[in-house]
Amino acid sequence: MSERPDPPVLQWALTAAESTAVIEAVSLQPVTRAAGTFRLRMIDRTGRTPRDFVLKVPVPGEVDASMIGTNARALQVAASHVLSAPELIAADLAGEAAGAPATLETWLPGNSKLPATLHPRLLEQAGAAIATAHLITLSPSPDLPYRPRPVAVDDFAADRREQRMPTTPLLQEADQLVRAHGVPGAESVLVHGDAHPGNMLWSETGTALIDWKTAGVGDPGVDLGDLRFQAVLRYGLEAAQPVLEGWERQAGRRATSVAYWDAVAALNTPTDFEGWHQVEVITRRREEFLRSALARL
Numbered sequence: 001m002s003e004r005p006d007p008p009v010l011q012w013a014l015t016a017a018e019s020t021a022v023i024e025a026v027s028l029q030p031v032t033r034a035a036g037t038f039r040l041r042m043i044d045r046t047g048r049t050p051r052d053f054v055l056k057v058p059v060p061g062e063v064d065a066s067m068i069g070t071n072a073r074a075l076q077v078a079a080s081h082v083l084s085a086p087e088l089i090a091a092d093l094a095g096e097a098a099g100a101p102a103t104l105e106t107w108l109p110g111n112s113k114l115p116a117t118l119h120p121r122l123l124e125q126a127g128a129a130i131a132t133a134h135l136i137t138l139s140p141s142p143d144l145p146y147r148p149r150p151v152a153v154d155d156f157a158a159d160r161r162e163q164r165m166p167t168t169p170l171l172q173e174a175d176q177l178v179r180a181h182g183v184p185g186a187e188s189v190l191v192h193g194d195a196h197p198g199n200m201l202w203s204e205t206g207t208a209l210i211d212w213k214t215a216g217v218g219d220p221g222v223d224l225g226d227l228r229f230q231a232v233l234r235y236g237l238e239a240a241q242p243v244l245e246g247w248e249r250q251a252g253r254r255a256t257s258v259a260y261w262d263a264v265a266a267l268n269t270p271t272d273f274e275g276w277h278q279v280e281v282i283t284r285r286r287e288e289f290l291r292s293a294l295a296r297l
Helices: 007-016 065-080 120-133 156-161 169-181 221-235 237-251 258-267 279-296
Strands: 019-027 037-044 051-056 088-092 102-106 189-191 200-203 206-209 216-218
Touching: 007 019, 007 037, 007 051, 007 088, 007 102, 065 088, 065 102, 065 189, 120 189, 120 200, 120 206, 120 221, 120 237, 156 169, 169 258, 169 279, 221 237, 221 258, 221 279, 237 279, 258 279
Parallel strands: none
Antiparallel strands: 019 037, 037 051, 051 102, 088 102, 189 216, 200 206
């Protein structure tokens, strides 16, 4: 897709939103990535105040049609359980009307940027937000498949194991220990699949989960370990605890197999963080997080 949706997709979105004109279409992707998620500002048939929507379409090599379908199905499940998430307005998963698989959802207000310094209360809220999804028990399905790790479309541990990517002694040791440990048994629940702060919106009304394209069914630790890991990359090792506390308070129970899922999250990252911000800092923080997990495994 270009930096602006193709005309058939825009026309489909207009019809789905019962609107008459698109007055703005802005890519929500970083400038370094191809556009596939757009904020559309449209005027409805009454000509009153414009409304904002989110349009999602595939991105070749990054987001395929199945991920568009997963996002749509996850939003349906979220709505049926009154989770704080966007509302699915319409879906054309076969692309028959839009010319490409597409979904249209509501635009939610809020901020997804964490402050520069550690803010434990926000991390507790983030942990609580994913815990609400984990209260929903589900069986795997084609649109919401089993997820053994966060962002399950990637498997960096396997890439290292099969020599498609370089490794380090620590990553190799961690992979061996995790595989020897085996996947813990737990009830399958709805998992977001990419539970980093950028996929959360904080507002005065609470914390909403957005961008469900790698959602599925699995152990709550898939999300919990990932969010703890992302918080540590941002702030350091002390940031993991507030996430856990928020999750346990909302879930009403102690989290299980935390060390295992922490290790899984850290392993599902590239060996070298080339192109990332503060490469040396986040590499060190990953090592600290991973060593802490292995000590508790």
